[in-house]
Amino acid sequence: MKDIKFKPKKIAKLLFVALLILGTACSDIEDLQPATSISVDTAFETENAVISSLNAAYDPLQWQQILGNQTFPLMAQGTRADDCHSQSASFWAIGAQWDQFNTIIPSLPAVASLWAKWYRGVSRANFTIELASNYENFETPGLQDQIVSEARFLRGLYYFELVKLWGGVPLFEEAVTSTDQEIFKPRASASEVYAFIEADLQAAAAILPIKGSERVQGSATSGAALGLLTKVYLYQEKWSEAVNAADQVMAQGVYSLESDFRNNFLQTTEFGPESLFEINYQDGLSATGPGTTQEGSAMWRWSFPFLSGTYPSFNNFIPRQDLVDFFDDSDQRKATTFLLPGQVLNSPGLAALNFDPVPDNFGYAIGVNTGAKKYFLTFEEVQVLLGPPSSPLNEKVLRYADVLLMHAEASIMGGGGDGATSFQQILDRAYGPGNPAAPTYTVQGVRDERRRELATEGWNRFTDLVRWDAVDGGGVIAPALAAVGKTDFVAPRDLLLPIPQQEIDTYPAGMLEQNPGY
Template structure:
């Protein structure tokens, strides 16, 4: 990856994909595949042009950038909005301090972005069904549908956690960006739909792909997301079983050093279960990438003008680490002060707070290589987004095992995570946990999830499913949070209006 040119599933052009053209690209992204040299049938399939249009949506600004960072991270006690007090206006500040209003542009963008992805999945499924046996093999047809049902299930998992009751759209809709004429299903109905999609995906997805198809979803990704779906519903045995299938698949392990996971070198390693692909070059700095890292980049001057400076680690997260935990330094990027010179993971001197940068802490996990910043751009659009890491699966297994009374299995799994974290650290750092009773072990597992997965999108939903959101958020200073209202975002008023009040608002708004 020295020249950082990667094949990306995500470079397909939507106009081509949805006009029925059977060719993959009409342009050549960064010197890679063209219409003529795309590798089908040697490893690809006749449906890939349709499938890649859905994969492409994963990099959408409305799915995994602005609203995602706000709703999945800034709402939690791990992160603050960052930047300057007024930056982003009331719409962003409400994500940090609550309540989010029904007029929120970011809530509406998350709604339309995810339903746009769902409609592309349904379009691809409809096409594959329509051609029947006339195109491709039965194996390729089932596999293509499985990929789309995984992405559809993942999109609905985000929607049900964000909004609760949402419309169930299982068929292609023509010429609309959102399903305004479909009533809402209950959260329970949506969870059943998600489980059905992911179980189908598990049945027909491969365990792995050739490296040129990095980012295409696998059986392990489907089992991992399904484990998370079960965990959110407290279905402990099902979560245990799904996570255990990933653990026993032989595809993943904890061999990758924690410091390496979040770098360009750490992309698509044994740690990666589901990872959104992005790439860039000096000639194409943004078109094949994602703005995720740029949104969170250090907001400073000159060489440290890397982004918006949003989603900064909170004092609450900073205080959560045990003494000497090496994961803290890889998660929290400290600005220098007038008396203390701090450095980045790459050995760079950090700018001074508050004279050079407006925040004392930034997200270290999204800091890109200075070599690439100097040769491509400071925006870091090439950084992949880790949606599901193997460590997350191990910790889900541990949590489910503990709730099922399997304390020894739970403790062993947590200690696997701690062993990786302390590699190379001084003796006595992060010793194995020894708790045996369920309540104490539950506390330790929850703590380990927080520090292992800090700034990685799950903390808010963990707090909600544990029933501790209000206590934790109030302790972190987010005292406007009300459990009776803020566990869900409001249904966007724009969507209620478009539906002519067929959609109804969530409680408390």
């Protein structure tokens, strides 16, 4: 890396340039304004100011809208796949577009917004890495390496979202801080992007502390880096490497399954023993950047059945009946994942203020009578919100259960290790020991449990189907989609998202190639 002396006036200029150049559709640049004003007399003169740059690199995880389009990960995973309807009726245009393949086209603004979300994260992480690597006035021992390692974890996470959704993408390996630098790059191959991600996560895992010793609650840890690295290996069918990475997570001895599955999705048990990495939300905070909105999690409001007054919410991300029926009634995860008829949701005496217990029929046009419960807030929790769209409930990105399932899968695919024991932990928690309803340790059994365990969380379903389709040589994703009536899926086109047309048009002619079939 070139030697850069970060002086206050130069930093203010570099931050402005870095945030504008990368991570947004170039056609929107003229409409953007700096996210914050920076005093050139004090910018980045203290280590706390450098930490503020790192905090900005975490921010994109919370962005739920860019340039007017929602960017919930669940849209590109559960809704695009076979887990969720976009809504109870066709009133949400963006949701409906993600719910059918013939509307997911290169000119779709929602695809461009999702692309921009992750590239803005890359841009901010790159800037933090360069800033912290060259800052000379750290006073806290080890803080420089800590900041760089957290930023490398985030950059690895953001590129992982890009490569699993789009395949090979342009690879920006350092901060773009000047228009004199190369701002247009051709697509790297998927293998090149994965190699870059691996290097970032390996480096981060070697420096970051274990859970319990993190810089602040919610910041990246070595366990989070190793857990994500396990998934990166799994997506490349590197079975032995995935087993090894998962083994390292387990060997840290700081993670375990919650005995009660519900505890993964309650405010009172956030950052629990099962959490490797989660998006940390607080009610009442709102920030805006270039074309973005950010606040407490809006997932509760978008996932909960509409009730005027008491619950200012919408009928979106509705679990499909096929998914509900996929759970055995003895599976404790079923009552946590879905709103089920007869469930009592709130404290006694509040039935007049909301629907409690859950009715037998919501009256949905789609013929499903349920809701996604993992983001549910009780009436008492909603009543004290400072902002109705905001929820302080965190969203899980990576749980220990995911690591155990990945370990079990990589092991049974030939990666070595004791995957059967990992799988049994998942079964014992879900069904109870000795329950004949629990599946056996087979490839299909692991895949089925992965769907059940992670249902509606928003990070895995569609791309799990894609990678299993590749492992099996076809015959996985098309039948799964057809089973819920999605007959407009076309392979290989719909295995990946289209590169946004506005990005292709902004690049030099012929430089940014489109994905096949679009």
